[in-house]
Amino acid sequence: MLRLHRVEPAAALHADRATYQDRLLFHTPEWLAFVAECQRAEPVLATVSDQGATVGHFTGLLTRRCGLRILGSPMAGWTTSYLGFNLRPGVCRRAAVRALTRFAFDELGCAHLEVRDRGTTEADLAGLGLRWDAAPTAVIDLRPDEDALFGAMAGACRRNIRKAAKSGVVIEEAGADPAFADEFYDQLRDVFAKQNLVPTYSVERVRSLIRHLFPVGRISLLRARDSDGRCIATAVLPWYRRTMYFWGGASYREHQHLRPNEALIWHALRWARARGVTEFDFVGANSYKAKYGTTEVAVPWARQSRSPLVARLRDAAKHGFALRQRAAARLGRIRQPATTTGS
Template sequence: MLRLRRVEPAAALLSDRATYHDRLIFHTPEWLAFVAECQGAEPVLATVHDDGALMGHFTGLVTKKYGLRILGSPMAGWTTSYQGFNLRPGVSRRAAMKALIPFAFDDLGCAHLEIRDRALTEDDLGGLGFQWDAAPTAVIDLNPDEDALFGAMASACRRNIRKAAKSGVTIEEVHGDPAFAEEFYDQLRDVFAKQNLVPTYSVERVKSLIRHLEPAGRILLLRARDPEGRSIATAVLPWYHRTMYFWGGASYREHQHLRPNETLIWHALRWAKAREATEFDFVGGNAYKTKYGTVEVPVPWARRSRSPLVARLRDAAKQGFALKQRTAARLAGVRSDS
């Protein structure tokens, strides 16, 4: 029977975690420091044991809402895609999920648990008291050569990339630029304004992400310039091990006819492939991403509460966040360009 045991982040344990094939950037100390800083959360690392033998690791963070302790691995709104477990080959994720329940509610004293594990399936959750939402993501296999990757894109997408090149759009890789976060965020506001909304996080989160990941070389920052040298689009792309992630992209609407967004993605795909990454994860399954030749991968977002009251509080908080965002947009005077 598997059991979880909370541990301190000792160097030996962190080194062992970094050997697992299913390791992701969201399991790294740098990412945990970023989430902890932005969410006021407490990182939780645990080892997974079977009769004393080390079988894997668990990653999460504990935060407080309404005075209740909540274990997120991760929580919605943390701009973190997946956490959950790193397990040795052959170890059952269902068994690990079963062991997580007493760890979260008894050992940590939490009232609510949420988890999104990249290797978790709905079959792993049945009968364990979890509710879950389908939360698929769109990915690109980077193993084919560049010609095959380009050919897998929709014809319109390929035309847009060629158009950007002919129009004089250039892509630059950004390093150590303190102005980049503000630049990205200004463009992001313009993206949200198109839908009468405002960004769901502040510019400080962007700065925190860059501050924690850039020194470790785990983030690619890209800027697209028009022929006059003006910044017209940006992208924020964390990467680690075998995967690059699309954390955020933004552009000014008045320059979108130059098609900088597709060119940014194409540059990122080639950059990641050159560094032996095997997957590009768009972190979500929006329909517009299919033009890049993506494949949809199911990743359930599971949750379990100690009581029905806590579950209702969680749902009310989610609805309240959506209302707060719409209200903030109205107060900011955001208007559609339609």
């Protein structure tokens, strides 16, 4: 029987965690510091043991909602794709999930648990008392050569990439430019305004992400400029080991006819591949991503509550957030019309 034991963060612990082949960016100390800062949450690290021998690790964060202790690994809204487990080959993920529920409710005294683990399948969750959403993601295998990657895209996508180049769109690395976060966020507001919404997070989250990841070289910040040198689109792309993630992308509507978004993704794919990255993860499976030649991967988002009332409160909170977002967008349009001027 597997068991989870909470441990304090230490250099030796992180060194051991780094030896696991399924370790992702989201398990690193820098990413946890980013989430903890933005969500006012407390990181929770635990070893997974089998008869006293360590066979894996668990990563999550403790937070409070309505006075209730919640263990998120991760929670929706944290702009974090996956957390969950790092396990040695052959260790049963179903058994790890079963041990996690005991750990969350018995040892930590939580009222609610959410987990999205890249290696866990719906079959692993069946019969354990959890509910889950399918939550697939779209990925691109970067191991083929550039010609094969380009050829796997839809014809319209390839034409758009060529159009961007012919129109004078240039992609550049933003580096440590402090203006980047504001540029990205201004474009993001325009993206949401198109749907009569407002962004789900503030510009401070973008700044926090860059502040924690840029010094350790785990993020690529890209700009697309038009032929006049105006920044018309941006992309935020954390990466670690084998995978680059599409954390966020935005562009001004008035310049989208130049196709900067496709040019940004094509640049990112080549940039990542040149550095030995073998997978590009779009972090979600929206239909527009299929044009890049993606493959859909199922990554269920599971949750369990101590009582049915807590489960209903969670669902009501999710619905209430959507209503508040739309209300905020309406209020914003009354106070100050959205602008689409370049930076």
